[in-house]
């Protein structure tokens with residue numbers, strides 16, 4: 001693939017110096033403002049962008065540059081953005097890196113150093129692309145209970161498999177119903193602690209005054225009604241894994257006590273002054289935005305750093321290409337077996353509705369809908385109406401360009417056709433109105449695994 005660089009710079013002198021610096025090795029585009037930069041990003045899909053933060057209408061400040069950085073990373077998260085700042089402008093450089101820029105470069109322009117920084121960014125983009133392709137090629141997951149076929153979820157599963165054998169404190173974040181608890185259990189099951197207890201507690205479901213004694217336990221006489229001593233969840237997980245669900249909802253006072261436990265690895269039961277040493281691996285989960293909680297003063301930053309030695313971000317179901325139909329099929333199979341209605345399958349309109357729907361309640365919502373449909377279906381086919389579904393589209397402003405829209409639609413249609421025909425290439429190619437060789441070319445192009453066995457339940 002040809003290397004393409006987008007230079008965003010409003011100073012005509014610097015524009016031509018930079019163009020001169022790179023045009024012998026790279027395809028170079030130059031934009032002087034945000035609108036032109038976004039148009040070139042959509043049209044030419046550069047792998048690397050150099051971005052001068054001081055752009056019109058705020059050439060002396062950085063507001064327009066930051067807004068553009070945000071746009072670029074939203075539209076094309078894999079692009080490497082090198083932020084170009086003034087000589088003394090360390091603060092903005094740090095802020096840009098925090099937002100997701102991959103590097104920064106300080107003026108005045110030194111062609112050798114800038115070339116070095118730009119080449120390094122191209123190398124990084126290339127390595128990441130190779131890595132993504134490798135991940136896409138290895139389809140399927142062996143994690144018990146997790147059904148996944150999308151590159152996004154498979155990548156989460158691979159990270160989980162690497163993290164599980166270690167004792168690092170792991171934070172799992174993701175919308176409600178995405179499978180955070182399922183993954184927390186998988187972390188335990190794949191660890192050396194698997195034959196020891198997995199103790200889970202939902203910090204949002206227990207009233208504040210009870211949560212402390214539930215977590216830390218209490219001594220006899222610690223409060224009215226404490227007729228005998230009781231171990232808390234932390235102690236009962238000894239040797240195993242403690243799962244703190246909805247950690248974002250933990251009251252401030254308890255956050256301090258939890259932090260102390262994480263630092264000292266011993267618990268103080270309520271009403272006791274003798275700490276009890278405990279060996280647990282801690283996994284936390286939340287559907288809330290912890291950064292927002294911290295800035296609102298509702299979550300301790302020091303505790304956040306303690307619990308997030310590794311963070312697993314579970315994508316929403318709508319962001320996982322091809323997963324919705326694979327999970328729906330697996331659910332239909334198990335639920336119809338449970339309800340004694342075997343051999344149910346989805347009709348064509350149901351398959352389309354499942355793929356087109358945005359699943360705001362993620363897998364949990366899907367379980368409810370498939371359960372309902374299993375009860376309601378009249379024949380052997382479950383229809384979109386049984387699922388109470390209608391189709392939705394992706395908002396245009398979140399799509400990079402027409403090519404991306406076309407390719408996403410093409411990939412989804414191929415996956416759907418393969419799934420509908422049980423991965424029969426001849427039938428799928430007829431359904432899609434293309435020849436078999438064309439279908440093989442397309443599955444190669446999109447790295448779609450054509451063997452049904454690769455999609456595991």
Ligand SMILES: Nc1ncnc2c1ncn2[C@@H]1O[C@H](COP(=O)(O)OP(=O)(O)OP(=O)(O)O)[C@@H](O)[C@H]1O
Nearest residue numbers: 145146147175176177178179180181182287363364
């Ligand atoms: N990839 C998956 N494959 C199969 N089942 C799944 C998958 N992800 C989630 N589930 C199922 O969906 C349901 C909800 O999952 P889970 O409780 O783990 O979500 P959660 O993110 O912890 O939700 P919440 O934030 O509301 O606590 C569970 O029954 C779980 O087994």
